[in-house]
Amino acid sequence: MNLQVRAGEMVGLLGHNGCGKSTFMRIVATLLKASAGDCFVYGSNVKTEGDAVRHHVGFFSHVPGLYDDLSARENLAFAATMLGFPEADIDAALERVGLTHVTNERVRGFSAGMQRRLSLARLILQRPRLLLLDEPYNNLDVAGIALMNGFIRELNAAGGAAVVVLHDLVPAQGVIDRTVTIKEGRVVVPTADDLRHDGASPQAITLPAGAAGIS
Amino acid sequence: MNLQVRAGEMVGLLGHNGCGKSTFMRIVATLLKASAGDCFVYGSNVKTEGDAVRHHVGFFSHVPGLYDDLSARENLAFAATMLGFPEADIDAALERVGLTHVTNERVRGFSAGMQRRLSLARLILQRPRLLLLDEPYNNLDVAGIALMNGFIRELNAAGGAAVVVLHDLVPAQGVIDRTVTIKEGRVVVPTADDLRHDGASPQAITLPAGAAGIS
Amino acid sequence: MSPAPASSFAPPKPTPVWLGWLTFAFFIFTQIYAVVTSPADAMMGHLQKMMYVHVPAAWVTFAAFGVVLVASLFFLWKDDERADLLAASAAEVGSMFCGLTLVLGMLWGRPTWGVWWSWDARLTSTLVLFLIFVGYLALRSFVEDPHRRGQWSAAVGILGAINVPIVWMSVKWWRTLHQIQSNPRGLSPEYLRGLLLNVAAFTLLTVWFIWKRYEAARLERAAEHASQAAALGGYNG
Amino acid sequence: MAFRDDVRRIRAIVWKDLTTERRSKAGFNSVASLGVTILVLFGFALGPDAQALRDAAAGALWLAVLFAGVLAFNRSYQVELDGGALEALLLYPGARWAIFAGKLIANLIFVTAMLVIVVAVGIVLFQVRVPEQWPTLLGIMMLGVVGIVALGTFYAAMSSRSRAREVLLPLLLYPMLIPVLLASMEATKAFLNGDLLNASGAWVQMLSLFDVIFLVATFLAFEYVIEV
């Protein structure tokens, strides 16, 4: 499975249920080890240089990854400390995702969409260079989708790359540069331009440093 | 909050994140007790006649409601016994949702979309007269969405009613008769025809038997 | 369909079964030989003959858990799945022999000490060792992901193997009812010959069991790999 | 008619619970091993004195069964909570007490099997002399098991849906079970000391009484704790 993403490029990842999209994202995020093949993020191998990769990657998964018993603000403050970023931006991030009215409320009572928004706020704090979004529009209302798209465009403008898992292209219109489809464990290329196919060893590909390369 | 759904009618329920859509659905499904207001399903009060209501209602929630250690087939067999339906239809249901290749595999390894499909198969077995779908298109690929819509249309033709929580109307095109929006705890009516507003007591409404009434 | 991920997981060629029968025959022979040649003990009488099963069983237990230790360390170091499977096989066989040691020891203890069990250091530490590896096997069965399973059980296996020297030394560190290690030279030759032969037979048996389990485990893993690949391959598998 | 349906449902739940338990490899094996491990811990805590061990044997046996059993009770609802299966279970039409009956029976089978193993090991480890009428003893022990399982299954239904269920269940259950435990321990102890049903008779009566109370109360109250 070969896929190369350039800096500043937003790639949509399609594929039918159970084809391995989430698994793929988790491998790139260093949360799973691929049994074969290599994957490089800005020149670092996800298998062996996990820590370097984690400096670049922001992952928005199926699950919110929040602490139910901390408030929205405390959750972000914890994330900021762990990421090594100043806590100053927290209120701005909360405002941006429209959660100021529940800043000090515990996440336990949040609805599915509110939790997704808070996860988004964490990504906003982090401003990763490679964004991995797994069905990011689930549970988000129209305003939420607009927020998400705004954030993606912003990162894009700053030269970040993104891979977005999607089933429905409509909400992502205007932010996705191109789409690829996973089929039977391979990338099927709708637009063949950007991809180097490596017939001999389809599981391994090395990419130039400076780009987010995923093979 | 007033909402009345007629037999054979499919209503889409919209509303921003956290406005109470899931809560509303769980109340109708007898999984939560409303603190105020009444709700009738085919003439039975959800608060006091839970068992009667449960005979009519099929609920497709955010979570799949499956046993990870049973196979797809065993899950459906259990559901069939509990529902009091013959087990004969199981294979047909599995085939319909495209899971024949994993009939005897444990649900534990299923992807998000495959689990949603299996939940759908359970609804297909049940053929409820009132269908409650909470963001049913989440995790489903294009084929899965088509399956879901086909099932809704079929129930519709058989005179069943449905309430569908949605954020995105596109996948539901052609199956939803009308939409209502929840805003600040009230139903905002896009097309006022079908709704009886009861200004004096906005939380209580009694509906004619024979229809799926939800107030 | 993606190609089979790790070619190292072509299932191994099965070892011929007659090797197993040979091992087993040797074991029967050494048992009979030892029982026939050794005279009745002055104190224990013919009960002494329990030694020919109890003591070798205990020793191969230690050896098997030693294999667990080495294979686990190797797995963490080289990340070679085969080492994990070897550790698992050795742990299974070791637990079996540990259980055998316990049961045989209890059967022996009843007539000689008058009790099935006593809370002395050798007996209890052996029981604890057994329980630790029961936990190890339970851990393996509760974890689905193979890589994770390998790393976790390696950690547990290494920590568990710490207890082998404790069992060994327990008779020295604490005063116990149980026999302390005897010097081979202190044992009269007619007992020693039978014992050593049986130790050899038990060792062969252990190697055979571990190897068979290992082969089976590799077949299981190859199947797991195949089904994983099929799952990632999608509907048409 | 409706009753036949309920019986079918109960059977389905028992089958489902025991199957998932069996499938979740080593589910039973590990709970039983844990029971044995706890017995060993008690042995260490009580020290090597044989008489002290024998005196405490009845108490240790019952506590080991209880501590390991609590895990089984929690597991039996955990299965329902993973992936929201409980929600689906509650949505099926039919009487809710059938759900309780199914879980109760499955847990009874489970805990009885564990009790047999724990008692067998305990007899060896604690150097207990097996009395002649051991079938009667097993019968008495079953009375204790019924009490523990009835209350355990019931409280697990509540605690499983709260956070911190691992803490909440024993916290609710242990104090409530003290009469049952005490009666079981005393009856067992009297019996092991060769009392031949004289001193243990009163305890057995007390045990039966508690069993009946607990069964009736939990069946009546289950509807309320499981709902909503």
Added chain:
Amino acid sequence: MAFRDDVRRIRAIVWKDLTTERRSKAGFNSVASLGVTILVLFGFALGPDAQALRDAAAGALWLAVLFAGVLAFNRSYQVELDGGALEALLLYPGARWAIFAGKLIANLIFVTAMLVIVVAVGIVLFQVRVPEQWPTLLGIMMLGVVGIVALGTFYAAMSSRSRAREVLLPLLLYPMLIPVLLASMEATKAFLNGDLLNASGAWVQMLSLFDVIFLVATFLAFEYVIEV
């Protein structure tokens, strides 16, 4: 520099763990109450004989701390698993041992607080004479707590992420902890009997040895068990 970052991360994790523990209504309170309840159960199991109680006091205290502590260890990762927080935690850059250190410290604080309560109650319930040098006794007990918490926090990292974590954690932990428990019990017992560090000396040495082994081994191995 990097080390300073790690210290900051450790502090954040300790704060977060203790805060969620405090917030999750009655987290600490219920675990401590459970410890006391278990003590009471032991009291019943051992019967009313005062001397028997006193002899078994040290063992009962440690088992109560252990049985209640295990719940705390599992909870400390459960918090991470609800809603996939562990995934997020693992995605933060920085050394993974900092995560272990944070959880270890939080658990140490938690279990120590519980120990104090359990011991205080136990002294009353088991009619133990408090020795003059009780601060030394507390010090010895802390050694025991370190061993229990190090291994418990470590194994909980695994078991909490497997199915059947409630069963797996004690099954792995109890047998491995037996040397630590035995040493703690014996040292405590010797001390309570007014031994004044003579007989308990060897046990304290053994305890310290095990603490060091466990701490080193778990810190080294944590990277492997948390990864993936």
